[in-house]
Amino acid sequence: MTRVQDRSLRIAVLGAGVVGTEVIRSLVTQEGDLSARVGSGLELIGVAVRDTSAPRDSVIDPALLTSDAGSLVDRADLVVELMGGLEPARTLILRAFAAGASVVTANKALVAAHGPELYEAAEAAGADLYFEAAVAGAIPVVRALRESLAGDEISRVLGIVNGTTNYILDEMTTAGLAFDVALGQAQELGYAEADPTADVEGHDAAAKAAIIASLAFHTRIPLSAVACEGISAVTKEDVAAAAESGHVIKLLAIVENTAGGVQARVHPALVPTGHPLAGVHGAFNAVFVESESAGELMFYGRGAGGRPTASAVLGDVVAAARHRVHGGLAPAESAYAGLAAAPSADALTRLQIRLYVADRPGVLAQVASVVAKHGVSIEAVRQSDTAQASQRDAAELIIITHRARQADLDATVADLAELDSVTEVASVLRVIGI
Amino acid sequence: MTRVQDRSLRIAVLGAGVVGTEVIRSLVTQEGDLSARVGSGLELIGVAVRDTSAPRDSVIDPALLTSDAGSLVDRADLVVELMGGLEPARTLILRAFAAGASVVTANKALVAAHGPELYEAAEAAGADLYFEAAVAGAIPVVRALRESLAGDEISRVLGIVNGTTNYILDEMTTAGLAFDVALGQAQELGYAEADPTADVEGHDAAAKAAIIASLAFHTRIPLSAVACEGISAVTKEDVAAAAESGHVIKLLAIVENTAGGVQARVHPALVPTGHPLAGVHGAFNAVFVESESAGELMFYGRGAGGRPTASAVLGDVVAAARHRVHGGLAPAESAYAGLAAAPSADALTRLQIRLYVADRPGVLAQVASVVAKHGVSIEAVRQSDTAQASQRDAAELIIITHRARQADLDATVADLAELDSVTEVASVLRVIGI
Known part of the structure; x- marks a missing residue:
């Protein structure tokens, strides 16, 4: 990574919505504190927006607004992408990496859809990609997963x-x-x-x-x-x-x-x-x-909101900026490979199945035998006399199963729905253990 | 910081108690994973213990044991201090920094007592001091405070x-x-x-x-x-x-x-x-x-225990090791100064005061006037007829105050204790708001 030591670090912000405005507010009002934490001056060199004439919060200097995000990115050491959506965010981030800049983004859709491409581009450029705000707003879970639990x-x-x-x-x-x-x-x-x-x-x-x-x-x-x-x-x-x-x-x-x-x-x-x-x-x-x-x-x-999201973005800005000044690099995600996604049919889970059944003897035995046929065992079963059930002239039966394969549970539910004595499968919900 | 790129990173562990043993177990059994995350080989060069002949877990190679912690520290890139106590831990950590090594420690007593001295020594050496495990075991709160909330x-x-x-x-x-x-x-x-x-x-x-x-x-x-x-x-x-x-x-x-x-x-x-x-x-x-x-x-x-603490230590080891390989430095704490400790008399808090009082008319008025005299206002008061109270032939009075200065609250309690109608101030506890 190119280290910046003889001048202020140039920051470009893409997008001036709720989060963008809060990030800019902090960059402007806390400049002294942030510079001390980074070990370098931080210069906001521009804010890319679609419409430069739209009204903005007074914390944003109108002279910084530009609709030419591409040129802005080319002049930055650090690009903060807060536009959202896949394009032009993806292209601009790749352009930032190509120019050697590091990127902080809050864009969950983009990271979920194009994460691998972005990680690789960052790594090839020797630059950082940070995205704490993309997962759970202010909650530092990305840093915990990437670093604390390394x-x-x-x-x-x-x-x-x-x-x-x-x-x-x-x-x-x-x-x-x-x-x-x-x-x-x-x-x-x-x-x-x-x-x-x-x-x-x-x-x-x-x-x-x-x-x-x-x-x-x-x-x-x-x-x-x-x-x-x-x-x-x-x-x-x-x-x-x-x-x-x-x-x-x-x-x-x-x-x-x-x-x-x-x-x-x-x-x-x-x-x-x-x-x-x-x-x-x-x-x-x-x-x-x-x-x-x-x-x-x-x-x-807090998983959302302008200020909580801005807090997460700024933590990332400080980390990425420190790397530009002192050297270093965020942990690379592309260094790993291996584990593949498993088919959801194989997931092990427990179900709560809520049924309306005919209110006559022998029904529970029928239901239990269908469940057993699929190798699923029952942890608890109870019958309630709810108003809903009596309206339907039925009994409500609530079954909680032990852990079983999702596919076997699905087949169980399908067979239960076919039983004459089952009026309706009212709901099927998964159950988490302690 | 001296970057290590042409050889494995040399790690010294000081102390082989419960946490030390778990850290060594992970270094040995997860060597491949950890190396991939760091981007370099990791070599455990020694384990300093007081008694090299004491029985150890089989994961610790006896050939690595040494009672000469000082020489071990001198040969390391990264020192993991898990001895506990102030000395010789402090001297060994300062020796590590003097030799240019980075340090990971779980030693809360030492960081609380000598934090500033250690931060400064780390900074002077251009080395890292990490201490996630010193605050709340496996919970990554140090990283959150130092980095996420920067x-x-x-x-x-x-x-x-x-x-x-x-x-x-x-x-x-x-x-x-x-x-x-x-x-x-x-x-x-x-x-x-x-x-x-x-x-x-x-x-x-x-x-x-x-x-x-x-x-x-x-x-x-x-x-x-x-x-x-x-x-x-x-x-x-x-x-x-x-x-x-x-x-x-x-x-x-x-x-x-x-x-x-x-x-x-x-x-x-x-x-x-x-x-x-x-x-x-x-x-x-x-x-x-x-x-x-x-x-x-x-x-x-989990705030304690060998394995949770080892998890936090290893996260720090990976971070410090990455800095030795890729450059970079943990955020410096000595870059800041400023805020001083305030006298606890000035703390604002609320109290729950539990009193045994004479069970006769007018007592509540007396109590309330003493509280008011100190500028403290009452949020809630209730009288209980507990077994404890009737044993004492008294009534139990429980007062919750609004926020007030600790000093005024202390004076209130002291005056209440002097009242003839107050048999006993049974307890005084602070109350946190939502």
Whole structure:
């Protein structure tokens, strides 16, 4: 890496949205502190925006605005990419590396989709790629996985990495709201967007799962390898049934190192109330890491928002800038290979299956024999007399299974749905152990 | 820093106790992985021990053992100090820096007592000093404070940094045990030592508070500036009274940036049950950080034990080793100065005061007027009819104050103790807000 020692470090910021504005505010107002931490002056040389005439926060000097991001990148030692989206962000980052600059980005979609290409370009250029803010906002989980746990072996990571869905599920749990009502409330409060699909269907969490899997296991897990299921089908009844067996429902990003390879998936799951993840309320995020030596670790904080995201970006800016001044390089991800993504059919999990069944003798025996046929064993079964069930002139049967292969569990559920005595498979949710 | 590129990096381990043995086990069994992460071979050149003939784990090659730690240090690129205690650890670390080696240590007593001297020696030598394992075992809080939050401003850190006392208080809370019984249980399970003073009286936590304060505020807070109070006076009745107002009692290391300077203290405190720290059970540790931009962050995990501590040490070894190979330097702590320790009399806090008072009209008015005299206002007051109180032919009065200066609160308590109508000030505990 080219070391910069005789002049200030030139920083280009791409994008001046909420996060960009907060990053610029810190660069301007904390310049003295940041320079001391880096060991060099920091000069903001420009801010690339689409429309230079749009109104901006007064902290942004209008003379710094430019719509020519490419030329700006060419003059920088350090490029802070906060535009979002795949293009032109990808092209600009590759251009930055080609010019020898280091890059800090908060762009989860880009890192999930093009991480390997970006890592390789950084390495070829001897430059840094930092992306702490791309995974869980202010929570320093990328640094923990890349650096703190570099001498350990991670077995599984469970993450609540989407604040919108955690807020919705938390309101459903604590206030007994229906999904639609909780979503509406989240939209009113600004926690959910007008089109909530990316959050609610788990796509945002899946991008983060792909990044976490790649970091945790030093491998390349493409977004397409992440099995993804959102929370729009989760009902009040599911939440109530979970509570009865001592669980809360959370949308989890789960990545795990199994005998067959790396499993990466996003789905709602029953989490025991005693588990640290069960206590993560509102729009907070948390990432729970299980590793060989360290045991269980959890990182908790705000996963979104302008200022928290800016905090993570600035930590990366200081790290990348220190490398330009003192030498050094962020840990290379492309140095590793090996682990491949495993088919999700092979994932081992437990299920809570909620059924409406005919209210007559012998039904439980029928159900139990279908479950047993697939080699799945039952941990607990209970029958509730809910209002929903009596409306349907049926009984509600809630089965929790022991651990089994996802494929066997899926086949079990399909066969249960075929039984005459089963009126409806009301819901199927995975269950996490302590 | 001298870069090592044409040969393996020479690592010396000082001490082969529980942590040392686990670190050596990882260096030996994961050599390939660690080398790939560092980008260089890693050669364990020796293990310094007091008695080379004592029996050791088979993972330690007897030929590597030496009682001449000084000569070993002189031949190393990287020294891993796991002896504990102030001397000879301090002298050996200074000797390592003088020879240009980098140092990883898990020695909290040493870093708390001689941190500034060690930082300066490292900086003068252009070498690294890493000490992740000195604060909260496997929890990467040092890296978070030094690096992730380098572009943020920390206002307060609340830490459960001693597993022994957390286990004892958790048992008192969840199983209703008395302090002595819970301590005995902790000793049986190996969570507490035969002489539990260092843990129970808060000395261990105070050393960690001094380190956290220095890192969080980039300043030098000596151990002597940490006001320290342990948990041996906490009773079952205190725990029950706290529960009645929705709190649990935790031993906290608290460091905060106040108008008057840095406050650093360790004491038992009432934590609201909804606070993330309240959910930290058993011997687990957690560090809760409040910062300007990131907001609230929490880091949770195992604060002690051979393998968790070894995980943190190895993360540091990889970081320091990467710097020897690729260049670069850990953030210097001596680059900052400024904030001074503030007198603990000026700390702002809230109190829960538990009194036994004469059971007659007018007592509450008397008590309230004493509190008001010191400019302290009362948030809540309640009277309980406990068995303890009726035994004493008294009423139990529990007062929770609003925030006030520690000195005014102390004066309030002293005056309350003088009142004729107050039989006894049963306990005084600080209360943390959400």
